[in-house]
Amino acid sequence: MKKEVRIAVLLSSYNGEKYIREQIDSILNLDVMNDKKYHLKLYVRDDGSTDSTLTILKEYKRKGKIEILPSDCNLGPAKSFLSLLSAIEADFYAFSDQDDVWHKNKISRALTQLMNVKGPAIYYANAELVDKELHSFNRQVYSEIQTPCIESIMCCCNVLGCTMVFNNNLKRIFEKQSFIELNIGMHDYYLCMLCMACGGNIIYDSDPVMLYRQHDNNVVGYNVTRTIGNRIASIFKRSSISIAEDAKNLLLYENDMTDEGKELLRIIENYKNNVICRGKLILRMVGMLFRKHCTKHEVLALLKIMVGTA
Numbered sequence: 001m002k003k004e005v006r007i008a009v010l011l012s013s014y015n016g017e018k019y020i021r022e023q024i025d026s027i028l029n030l031d032v033m034n035d036k037k038y039h040l041k042l043y044v045r046d047d048g049s050t051d052s053t054l055t056i057l058k059e060y061k062r063k064g065k066i067e068i069l070p071s072d073c074n075l076g077p078a079k080s081f082l083s084l085l086s087a088i089e090a091d092f093y094a095f096s097d098q099d100d101v102w103h104k105n106k107i108s109r110a111l112t113q114l115m116n117v118k119g120p121a122i123y124y125a126n127a128e129l130v131d132k133e134l135h136s137f138n139r140q141v142y143s144e145i146q147t148p149c150i151e152s153i154m155c156c157c158n159v160l161g162c163t164m165v166f167n168n169n170l171k172r173i174f175e176k177q178s179f180i181e182l183n184i185g186m187h188d189y190y191l192c193m194l195c196m197a198c199g200g201n202i203i204y205d206s207d208p209v210m211l212y213r214q215h216d217n218n219v220v221g222y223n224v225t226r227t228i229g230n231r232i233a234s235i236f237k238r239s240s241i242s243i244a245e246d247a248k249n250l251l252l253y254e255n256d257m258t259d260e261g262k263e264l265l266r267i268i269e270n271y272k273n274n275v276i277c278r279g280k281l282i283l284r285m286v287g288m289l290f291r292k293h294c295t296k297h298e299v300l301a302l303l304k305i306m307v308g309t310a
Contacts, residue, residue, distance in 0.1 A: 004039040005115075007032065007107060008090035012080035013057065014047040016098035019132075019213060020056055026102040028065055032111075040107065042066045042096075045084050048074035053098075081187040082179050085171060093171060095188060097162040099213045100127075101134065106209040110165035113203050120170035120200030122192060125163040125209040132215035140208055144295045148202040151288040153192050154264055155243060155281070155310065156301030159202065161188025163209055170195050177252045184249065185241040193250055197261030231300060238309045244272050272308055281305055 009027055013020060024042065032038040044066055046054050060066045069087055071080075081095055092114060094107060110123040129137040141160055152158070174194060184190050195202060247268035254262050264284070270277040285302040288294070304310035 005037060005092065005111070006090040007038060007040040007092045007094065007111075008088045009040065009042045009094045009096050009107075010081060010084040010088065011042060011044045011096040011098060012047055012077055012084060013044055013049060013053050013098045014074075014077075014080075015049045015051045016053045017049075017051040017056060019099035019215075020053060022101055023096065023098055024060060024066065026100075027096060029104060030102065030107050031104045032107050035108075038107075038111075041090075043069055043084055043088055045069045045071050045080055047071065047077070047080040078184045078187040078190070079180065082174075082184070082190075085187075086175060086179075089168075091168050092165055093168075094165045095161050099215065100162055101211040101213070103209050103211075106163075107165060109205060109207070109209060113205065114165060114167055117167065117201055118169070120167065120173060120195045120198050121203065122159070122164055122166040122170065122195050122200070123203045123205065124159045124161075124165075125205035126207060127160060127163055127210045127212035128208040130211045130213055132213060134211055134213065136211075137214075141212060142206070145293045146204040146206070146295070147292050148196075148204060149288060149292065150196050150260065150264060151284050152298050152301075153196040153202060154247070154268060155285060155305060156298050157189040157192045158295065158297045159188055159192050160212075161186065162212070164188055164191075166191065166195070170198075170200060173198055173253060173256050176256070179249075182249045183241050183245055185239065185246055190246060190250070193246060193265075194253060197250060197257045197265055198253070199258040199261065231296070235300060235303045235307060236309060239304075242272065243310050244269050271305065278305070278308075 027042050032040050044057055057068055061068050075083060085093060113123050114121055127141045129139045192202060247265040251265050267277045267280050271281045282305060285305060301310060
C-alpha cells in the first residue's frame with residue numbers, strides 16, 4: 001500500500017488577530033485535504049503575540065485542526081519559521097504568512113512540479129495583490145518573466161516566501177547545521193541560497209496561487225505604489241543583514257555544495273572588503289543580465305553590489 005504524502009504547512013504568527021482566521025480557513029479548505037493520497041497538517045508557532053492571536057489558535061487546536069508548537073520567546077520571523085522547520089518532519093513543506101488567503105490548488109499545483117524531483121528543490125509562484133479587505137489592485141507580484149539562476153538567487157533572491165513549497169531533500173541538508181546563533185536575513189532567502197548552492201532546482205509558476213494581502217501591519221510586504229525615486233533610494237539603503245553575512249553562514253554547509261556554489265558564496269562573502277571579489281561578482285551579475293531575460297529587481301541588485309549596500 002502506497003503511503004500518504006505528508007505535507008507540513010508552517011505558519012509563524014505574531015499579533016495576527018485581524019486576519020489569521022481567514023488564512024487558516026483557506027489552508028483547511030485546500031483541495032489536497034480531500035485527497036486520500038495526501039496528509040496535510042498546519043503547524044503554528046506564535047512568536048510572542050500580545051493580542052488575541054493565541055486564543056484564536058487554541059480554538060482551532062481544540063477542534064483538532066492545527067498543531068501549536070511551544071514557544072517562550074520572540075525570535076523574529078526568520079528564526080521562528082526555521083524553528084518550525086527544524087521541529088517537523090514531512091515529505092514537503094510550505095511557508096504561510098498569517099494574513100493572506102490561499103487558492104484551493106496552491107499546494108496541489110506545487111506538488112505536480114516537485115513530486116519527481118530527486119535533489120533539493122523549491123517551488124514558488126505568483127500572487128495577486130489585494131488590500132486589507134481583499135479587494136484586488138489588479139496587479140500581481142511578478143509582472144516580468146522569472147528565470148531563477150544561481151547569481152540571481154544568491155544576490156537578489158526575489159522568491160516570494162509565502163508561495164514556497166519545498167521538499168525534504170532540502171530540509172535534510174538544512175538540518176545538518178544549527179541556525180539559532182546566526183544572524184539570518186530572511187528564512188526564504190536563506191533556504192533558496194542553500195538550495196541553489198547545493199545544486200538544487202528552483203521552479204517558478206507564473207499563475208497566482210494566493211491573495212497577497214497588503215496592509216499597515218505587514219511584517220514584510222510589497223510596495224504597491226513604489227516609484228522610480230523609491231527604487232533609486234533603495235540602492236543606497238544598506239540591507240540590515242548583508243548578502244555577505246548570509247554567504248558566510250551558508251558556507252557552513254560547504255560539504256553538501258557544488259564547486260560553483262562554494263566559489264560564488266566565497267566571492268559574495270568577501271565582496272565588500274575585497275576589490276577583486278567585488279569585480280568578479282559584478283562581472284558575474286553583468287553576464288547573467290546579458291544571457292537571460294533580466295528583471296528590474298536583478299538590475300537593482302547589481303547596482304547595490306556596485307555601491308556595496310547589498
